[in-house]
Amino acid sequence: MPEFRDLRIRVAVPDDDEGLALLDRLAWSHLHAVVPRPQPPYPPFFSDRHAPEDCLVAEVGDRLAGYIRLGFPTPVEANRHVLQIQGLVVAEEARGRGAGRALVRAAVDEARRRGARRLTLRVLAHNTPARGLYAAVGFGVEGVLPEEFRLDGQYVDDVLMGRFL
Structure with missing residues (x-):
């Protein structure tokens, strides 16, 4: 599938709340989610x-194609030089067309802009598409928590990845 030519990345605004919540629910899968499927009433x-x-948002035309969310990995002041990707979702129809890669690259740029020294993330071991994407933009495996989660009756490793900025 060809990459989007009209893909735009921007910072989220409060009016994106409903659209991003819907995108999050539609994309829910144990491939990346460790919490149960969301049920109404939705937060x-x-x-x-x-x-x-x-949150950085990917748009194609006037449609949300995905998002990436940044946060601090811990509430500890001594850890403030590190930012963490705390969510990446790409709409089903936008997958394989460059939206995920553009979002991760934008998150790297945003982390640098905020003065972070490192950017980290956690990804489930069986999520090979996400792991490949992160590796392609410079993230390396820094640790593995074996059988950290039990999803659909299977134990799944939690993979810690990171990169210096």
Whole structure:
């Protein structure tokens, strides 16, 4: 599938809440989610933990194609030089067309802009598409938590990845 020519990455705004929440629910899968499938009433996408400015959005025309969310890995001040990718979702119809790669590259740029020294993430071991994407943009495996999660009756490793900025 060809890459999008009209893909645009921007910082989320409060009005994106409903669209991003819907995108999140539609993309839910145990390939990347360790929490149960969301059920109504659905919580808002943005919260005290994740504000709109912590989220970069991919758009194609006027449609949301995906998002990536940044946050701090811990609440510890001594860890403030590290940012963490705390969510990456690409709409089904946008997969394989460059939206995920553009979002990760934009997150790297945003982390640098914020003065971070490192960018990290956690990804489930069986999510080979995401692991390949992260490796292609410079993330390396820094650790593995064996059988950290039990999903659909199977134990799944949690893979820690990171890169210096």
